[in-house]
Amino acid sequence: MTFEPADRVDQVPPSGIRRFFELAEEMDDIISLGVGEPDFSAPWAAREAAIASLEQGKTSYTANRGKRELRELIAADVDRRYDLDYDPDEEILVTAGASEGLDLAFRALLNPGDAVAVAQPCYVSYVPGVTFAGGEVIDVPTRAADEFKLTYEVLEASGAAEAEALVYCYPNNPTGATMTEDELREVAEFAREHDLIVFADEIYSELSYEHDHTSIATLPGMRERTVVFNGFSKAYAMTGMRLGYAMAPPEAITAMNRVHQYTMLSAPTTAQHAAIEALQTCGDEVVDMREQYDRRRQFVLSRFEEMGLECFPASGAFYAFPECPWDDANEFAEALLEEERVAVVPGTAFGEGGDGHLRISYATGLGDLKEAMARLESFLE
Amino acid sequence: MDDRGEILALLRENARYTTEDMARQTGLDEDEVEAAIEELEAEGVVRGYQAVVDWDALDEDEERVRATVELNVTLDRETNYVDIADRIAKFPQVRSLRLVSGDYDFDLEVEGDSMQEVSHFVSDKIAVIPEITQTVTHYVMDSYKEQGIEFGDGDDDDRLSVSP
Numbered sequence: 001m002t003f004e005p006a007d008r009v010d011q012v013p014p015s016g017i018r019r020f021f022e023l024a025e026e027m028d029d030i031i032s033l034g035v036g037e038p039d040f041s042a043p044w045a046a047r048e049a050a051i052a053s054l055e056q057g058k059t060s061y062t063a064n065r066g067k068r069e070l071r072e073l074i075a076a077d078v079d080r081r082y083d084l085d086y087d088p089d090e091e092i093l094v095t096a097g098a099s100e101g102l103d104l105a106f107r108a109l110l111n112p113g114d115a116v117a118v119a120q121p122c123y124v125s126y127v128p129g130v131t132f133a134g135g136e137v138i139d140v141p142t143r144a145a146d147e148f149k150l151t152y153e154v155l156e157a158s159g160a161a162e163a164e165a166l167v168y169c170y171p172n173n174p175t176g177a178t179m180t181e182d183e184l185r186e187v188a189e190f191a192r193e194h195d196l197i198v199f200a201d202e203i204y205s206e207l208s209y210e211h212d213h214t215s216i217a218t219l220p221g222m223r224e225r226t227v228v229f230n231g232f233s234k235a236y237a238m239t240g241m242r243l244g245y246a247m248a249p250p251e252a253i254t255a256m257n258r259v260h261q262y263t264m265l266s267a268p269t270t271a272q273h274a275a276i277e278a279l280q281t282c283g284d285e286v287v288d289m290r291e292q293y294d295r296r297r298q299f300v301l302s303r304f305e306e307m308g309l310e311c312f313p314a315s316g317a318f319y320a321f322p323e324c325p326w327d328d329a330n331e332f333a334e335a336l337l338e339e340e341r342v343a344v345v346p347g348t349a350f351g352e353g354g355d356g357h358l359r360i361s362y363a364t365g366l367g368d369l370k371e372a373m374a375r376l377e378s379f380l381e
Numbered sequence: 382m383d384d385r386g387e388i389l390a391l392l393r394e395n396a397r398y399t400t401e402d403m404a405r406q407t408g409l410d411e412d413e414v415e416a417a418i419e420e421l422e423a424e425g426v427v428r429g430y431q432a433v434v435d436w437d438a439l440d441e442d443e444e445r446v447r448a449t450v451e452l453n454v455t456l457d458r459e460t461n462y463v464d465i466a467d468r469i470a471k472f473p474q475v476r477s478l479r480l481v482s483g484d485y486d487f488d489l490e491v492e493g494d495s496m497q498e499v500s501h502f503v504s505d506k507i508a509v510i511p512e513i514t515q516t517v518t519h520y521v522m523d524s525y526k527e528q529g530i531e532f533g534d535g536d537d538d539d540r541l542s543v544s545p
Binding site: 034295 | 406
């Protein structure tokens with residue numbers, strides 16, 4: 001007898017990021033612009049709350065849905081920030097990162113064979129997540145010409161009307177694109193007309209630099225058909241704490257919680273204590289981090305312009321997605337890594353529509369960014 | 382924080398930031414940054430620029446010995462704290478000198494090539510000052526943070542070099 005991966009696992013190729021990770025790990029002295037997480041540490045008050053919770057022996061499971069105090073604070077926070085009203089008892093589920101929330105939604109709300117439209121290029125987990133849940137992916141390629149925004153036309157042309165659900169992420173990883181309220185109205189109209197569920201990954205909602213973030217769930221007729229995912233990883237630099245949440249009508253959260261209670265049981269307790277503190281006292285740190293990302297964004301975009309690297313004005317998350325000057329972005333990224341010791345990720349790692357681009361993360365200090373841009377410039381010459 | 386406050390924060394973070402770096406980070410023009418720094422220097426707000434040194438990272442023969450010394454003084458009608466401070470601050474061995482509240486009066490930081498040199502300095506030059514009634518010397522054994530900078534192994538970024 002030998003172990004064979006299940007068919008649905010076999011269908012999923014290894015992550016394109018993994019390859020670059022392995023290449024980069026073999027080298028010393030690289031400056032990495034390939035990192036999809038903040039370079040800040042979680043605010044000290046949040047870390048201290050986590051430490052205190054451990055000192056006090058708060059190491060048991062919490063309620064499946066997460067500590068009630070945390071759910072209440074989340075409800076109050078999203079109401080204040082995004083004008084979203086969710087019941088902490090029935091409509092909020094605390095998860096081990098937004099990634100777990102998405103996986104739960106795919107498994108709890110999709111039936112085998114259900115088609116799911118995935119706006120691409122996208123975070124590396126969406127397509128595998130849908131596949132693991134037995135769903136079929138419909139690629140919805142967003143275009144550089146549209147600044148990687150979803151439009152009614154793009155949705156229609158891709159055949160998304162046949163799907164049961166639509167998955168997207170704005171502000172977007174890997175492109176750094178955002179959607180304004182008016183632009184989201186088109187997506188909402190499409191979803192309503194074709195009766196789509198929307199899985200809206202808003203993990204980067206705090207990192208929108210040109211305009212305030214709008215959640216699609218606030219638009220008419222959308223709250224009842226949307227699952228919103230968010231968390232503490234990006235805004236509060238708490239990636240390693242693995243804490244996210246999902247918000248949706250009670251029937252969706254109940255189904256997701258049924259999967260959650262048999263797999264994760266409850267999100268990490270220590271992280272929940274940190275998150276409670278983060279929501280209560282760490283707003284200033286979030287603002288400060290956002291300001292620093294914005295300065296780096298403007299620096300990176302201005303340097304691209306100086307070196308003639310085409311890039312749309314990315315306005316969210318901490319990524320820029322310039323066009324690759326070579327035909328093959330994989331070759332370019334490999335050569336840049338080998339010759340200049342700068343790690344970037346080829347857009348192909350993020351699926352359809354990512355081809356011909358590079359994901360550049362500016363979640364790194366200005367000093368390193370400056371040096372990396374100088375090396376990139378000399379490489380291009 | 383106002384513009385001057387932001388510039389001060391940046392200078393304290395890294396005094397070697399160029400005016401171009403600081404202009405980008407504050408959103409000011411380079412000229413405005415330069416003018417603000419000149420103003421801060423002229424007003425005596427910024428008194429100097431120094432490197433933050435981890436002496437333990439140097440070879441043994443280059444290491445410096447440091448100590449903090451608690452000083453107690455007794456004042457008389459003719460002498461006040463400033464008089465005593467002026468006298469002590471002039472010694473090049475003195476790195477910092479502060480009047481503090483609590484169990485002792487002055488907090489003195491001294492630097493030398495050896496423990497012997499530091500202790501001779503304290504006994505020969507400081508303890509002999511008539512108003513000084515007591516000195517307690519604490520040698521620095523190890524330093525974990527200086528002027529806001531943590532002394533680790535220098536490899537802070539242990540994030541995966543490529544991640545989703």
